[in-house]
Amino acid sequence: MTVGATTGVLPSRLVIGVLALQGAFIEHIHYLERLDVKGHYITALAVRNPEELESCHALIIPGGESTAITRVADRTPGMLPALQAFVADPSRPVYGTCAGMILMADADGVGGGKRKNDGSAWGGMTGLRVWRNLYGGQLESFEFPLHIPSLSEPHRPFNAIFIRAPAVHSLKQSNAEIERLASLPPDCVPAPPPADSPLGEPDIETTPVVMLRQGRKLVTSFHPELSGDTRIHEYWVKHCVVAAQ
Numbered sequence: 001m002t003v004g005a006t007t008g009v010l011p012s013r014l015v016i017g018v019l020a021l022q023g024a025f026i027e028h029i030h031y032l033e034r035l036d037v038k039g040h041y042i043t044a045l046a047v048r049n050p051e052e053l054e055s056c057h058a059l060i061i062p063g064g065e066s067t068a069i070t071r072v073a074d075r076t077p078g079m080l081p082a083l084q085a086f087v088a089d090p091s092r093p094v095y096g097t098c099a100g101m102i103l104m105a106d107a108d109g110v111g112g113g114k115r116k117n118d119g120s121a122w123g124g125m126t127g128l129r130v131w132r133n134l135y136g137g138q139l140e141s142f143e144f145p146l147h148i149p150s151l152s153e154p155h156r157p158f159n160a161i162f163i164r165a166p167a168v169h170s171l172k173q174s175n176a177e178i179e180r181l182a183s184l185p186p187d188c189v190p191a192p193p194p195a196d197s198p199l200g201e202p203d204i205e206t207t208p209v210v211m212l213r214q215g216r217k218l219v220t221s222f223h224p225e226l227s228g229d230t231r232i233h234e235y236w237v238k239h240c241v242v243a244a245q
């Protein structure tokens with residue numbers, strides 16, 4: 001939490017929600033509590049119902065299991081439509097990690113699930129199409145010292161942790177540009193998704209991309225909240241949340 005406001009400017013209070021229906025939400029809350037963003041008080045809130053969501057300026061959708069998160073949201077009165085509306089609104093800052101990235105893809109833009117209805121997402125990153133579990137199962141989890149030029153101390157690698165991670169299948173043309181903020185080197189990238197799926201031909205240029213931004217929306221296919229490094233949270237709050245106030 002930051003108390004130091006800049007001279008003559010009152011500090012703003014930011015309520016940042018972390019969707020707490022399933023998955024790794026508590027770690028994100030601890031990270032937000034550690035963030036020091038000049039001139040802003042940050043309150044981290046575990047979000048479990050539409051009223052809590054409505055009180056937030058911004059939202060983090062954690063990693064976990066995208067189908068389970070949708071299922072729990074669907075059983076909570078009013079929650080699924082409230083989340084879909086919040087996430088799809090370009091003025092609302094939202095950060096999705098791993099399962100959260102899957103849920104921020106286009107509604108018809110998810111492949112790789114075992115069942116037919118595994119593939120529906122909530123939108124937010126217009127044009128994003130993802131493939132679930134392309135990096136393999138739990139046993140294929142790995143860490144990589146990722147180069148992310150937009151972070152503070154850009155020369156210090158970010159220890160990115162990939163757990164049953166999704167990959168970018170392709171990026172459809174949309175009015176809002178999607179920035180590619182970080183990619184894995186070729187020897188860490190799995191074979192692209194199959195060409196004969198309902199999502200069509202994958203774009204092999206986008207398979208290595210693991211961090212993307214579109215306006216106030218950010219997604220990473222890895223778990224930043226497990227690495228002990230708050231720089232990605234800091235980046236999102238400074239560039240997507242504070243800039244939106």
Ligand SMILES: NC(=O)CC[C@H](N)C(=O)O
Pocket residue numbers: 062063064065066067097098099100102132133163164165166
């Ligand atoms: N670590 C994760 O969030 C894994 C995501 C999971 N494979 C899914 O499809 O939802």
